[in-house]
Amino acid sequence: MIRDDVQRLVVEALTAAQQAGEIPLFAPPEIQVEHPARAEHGDYSANLPLRIQGLARMKALEVAEALRRHVPSHPAVAEVRVAPPGFLNFYLDATWLASQVTAIVAEGAAYAGSSSGAGQRLQIEYVSANPTGPVHVGNGRGAAIGSTLARVLRAAGYEVEEEYYVNDAGTQVAVFARTLYARYQQLFGRTVEIPENGYPGEYMVQIAEQIRERHADRFLRPVGEEASPELGELGIQLMVDQIRDDLELLRVQYDRWFSERSLQTEGGPYSEVMRILEERGHIVRREGAVWFASSQLGESKDNVLIRSDGVPTYFASDVAYHYDKFVLRGFDRVIDIWGADHQGHVSRVKAAVTAVGGDGDHLDVLLYQLVTLKRGTEVVPLSKRAGEIVTLRDVVSEVGADAARFFFLSPSAGSTMDFDLELATRQSDENPVYYVQYAHARISSILSRAASEELSSEGAETSLLTHDAEQALLRKLLLLPEVVEQVVSSLETHHLPAYAQSLAQSFHVFYTQCRVITDDVPLTKARLALLEATRTVLARTLELMSISAPEQM
RNA sequence: GCCCCCGUAGCUCAGUGGACAGAGCAAUGGACUUCUAAUCCAUCGGUCGGAGGUUCGAAUCCUCCCGGGGGCGCCA
Known part of the structure; x- marks a missing residue:
């Protein structure tokens, strides 16, 4: 691209000026070429004279003047001017x-497009919301950012794989299964309460209905007995299907849906990383739990891998998952896109990646601030456990995928954003x-x-x-x-x-x-x-x- | 208490070491017999949260303070 050409011209001008003895010899700093804020300052501007005035023991304007005399001619450049306090300004040729x-x-x-990422395999993981409820507006922001980034990185030559990490293991899933069974039993006239910290949303009833339609009373057990594990699995599968459909409405499609549970098979990534961490002395046992001794690696604290009740933590799964990404699948670069509420998780995952044989520096974790959903000035709660659930599907079907994506992408990820449904649904100029x-x-x-x-x-x-x-x-x-x-x-x-x-x-x-x-x-x-x-x-x-x-x- | 993000025009936000701080929306006033007026033009609007410091140069880097959000050893 043309800016690279201009940068090269500046380097060549410096070399030539130094060879001519007009500027003393020294290794140049990084050459910065930028667009001046004001058109009268040209199309591209180099601040090199200001940056090297000390090294050259010359006034910036004299440096600039010397450089200008040695800038090679280039078809794109009509003119090069020196401007105080010491800029070298390039003006593009109108015909070129x-x-x-x-x-x-x-x-x-x-x-x-470019080939700057050519030959590099890159994995990008985003959304990865728990399959215990529909994706909401906040997930939509991560989805828009992740899918766009994937496209841009492909355009830059990377071989990109987009992935959704399905948290189908752990306590939340168990609670989901219990809730589902309660709803399922209710459909058959049993008076059963959903668990105290279960999922009260209407979508659970719909999933139960889907299961009843397909399997009738097959999962009904004698009163008081627990549900069959199969019911929970079926429910998660249906939830994942819905998440997939909802994301597709926003034009998001994945290359792979990665199951957390698949990490925990016999001799699988989970047991593998536990073995590696143990071997390398990164494990301590304390208070009945198994800890990753991350404080030895410069982290502010240790982190629990296996709770005292024997259940692995989400963090343990994540270590295994990243081991799978870096070591087993051998990606050169990995990008994770998380909501800002996972911020505390970043450095320990990087530390763990390095500890199990990957390179934490090849992991980029992109945090986006959470979305505040509004109707006019009124804040709408997003929580899956609150009464009103505004799903991503609701928003996309109201404003359309085009507007939703544009809205999600507009603010920088680090800024909190208000998604005003009233404004977004107003299809005006x-x-x-x-x-x-x-x-x-x-x-x-x-x-x-x-x-x-x-x-x-x-x-x-x-x-x-x-x-x-x-x-x-x-x-x-x-x-x-x-x-x-x-x-x-x-x-x-x-x-x-x-x-x-x-x-x-x-x-x-x-x-x-x-x-x-x-x-x-x-x-x-x-x-x-x-x-x-x-x-x-x-x-x-x-x-x-x-x-x-x-x-x- | 500690860590991370944010604080810029009435509103939503760009700009994170360059030259006189920008855009969209809102407000006000203009422009269609012409390829789409879902457009264009003009005007109004800012002690860049505050105070010090570094630098030839600070919205940008450093220190402290104020305000908002998020997080902090067995939730995910």
């Missing part, structure tokens, strides 16, 4: 800029996703009209694209590869909706100021080429977020 539309259209759906999609529909409309008039961009003379609005749009088109790279390196997906909005804005301004189809055939051709490039980039941006790009609205 316009010529990029051809390159963009040629790349098509592959535009802004306040909703930014329509603004972006409308740009795509407008472009499609013009292109189809051009096609019907047998006009095309073939043989377009792109150098005619000199209007300010055209040039601004062109600059925006060139930005997507940088945005993608930023998402890859920061794992922050919120840059995508922001970019989509600013790209749409540049297009709408262009649309207002420049008529595409006119009697001026050469200009019409050039502008059709620009439209094709814009549609390519806009569609690509939306596709990375799994948001649809409508032909008409």
Whole structure:
């Protein structure tokens, strides 16, 4: 991408200036090239002179002047200027800029891809909500972030596997099974209370009904006896099916659903990690429990792996699960996306990964702040145990997958977000996703009209694209590869909706100021080429977020 | 008490070492006989929570304080 070229020019200029004896010899720091905030400062800016003024024992402006004299010529760069207090500013060539539309259209759906992750296998795990209830709005945020990140990382060349970790073991599942059996018995007229800390939600009744429909009274046992384990398993399976369906409504699909219970088979990952930890001296026994001696590894405390009642903790499963990811399946990188309430879990999992033979530094845990659901100013409780359960399905069916995804992706993961149902269901121009999609529909409309008039961009003379609005749009088109790279390196997906909005804005301004189809055939051709490039980039941006790009609205 | 995240325009949020702090929405005033007005243009709006410090340069880094959220050895 062009920014890398500019960076290279700066490096070459420094080397040449040093060889010419105009700047003393020293190893240069990292070269930073950025977009100046103000257009008058050019398209790209290097702060190198300011950063090396001390090393060079020269004034920054003198350094900048020396560098400027040695910047090699480049077809994309029209001019290089020195600006106080010591910036080196690069101005793109208008004709070169316009010529990029051809390159963009040629790349098509592959535009802004790269090979920076080529050859690396990456696993990304997200949502992984307990299968004891439907996924809620907060899970939706993790789902949108995770699935988008997976797409972007694939675009950057990583071999990505998306996974959902099904917590089908442990106490919550047992409580789920007891609740289900109570509901099931109720369907047959028995007066049975659901367990005290069970799951009161209506969905449990529906699952019980599904089971009754398929299996009639097969799971009914004499009064007072416990349910057959099979009933609980069946219930979990039905719950997982529903979670899968709900997530698909948000256009989220996994490569694999990984069962927690599968870790605990004889000689499986769970017993394997316990053996490894024991061998390496990371186990202590105290107060009847088995602990991971993480305080020896710099953690603030030890953590329980097996409770005094003999039941392994969630943490123990997680260690086994990450052992499976890193050691057994050999992923080069692993990304976990968790709600911020799991924050305390991060460092101990990393420590454990390293302790069982992986590398905790190859694990990135992305935390997103929880979502506050609102109706206007009123806060709606999300808890699975509260009376009103607002599921992800409810929200998606109200506002649509496009708007839901755009909403979830817009704020940075570290910011808490309010999801206002009232605002999101209002399908008005306040909703930014329509603004972006409308740009795509407008472009499609013009292109189809051009096609019907047998006009095309073939043989377009792109150098005619000199209007300010055209040039601004062109600059925006060139930005997507940088945005993608930023998402890859920061794992922050919120840059995508922001970019989509600013790209749409540049297009709408262009649309207002420049008529595409006119009697001026050469200009019409050039502008059709620009439209094709814009549609390519806009569609690509939306596709990375799994948001649809409508032909008409 | 300790740890993590957040605090930026009326609201929702970008910007996390660069040049005079931005966007959307809201508010106010304009623009359609023209390829989609779900659009565009203009105006209004900020002691960047507070105080010190580091730096050529701080919303950004460091220290302390205030406010909101989350977490802290046998829940997940």
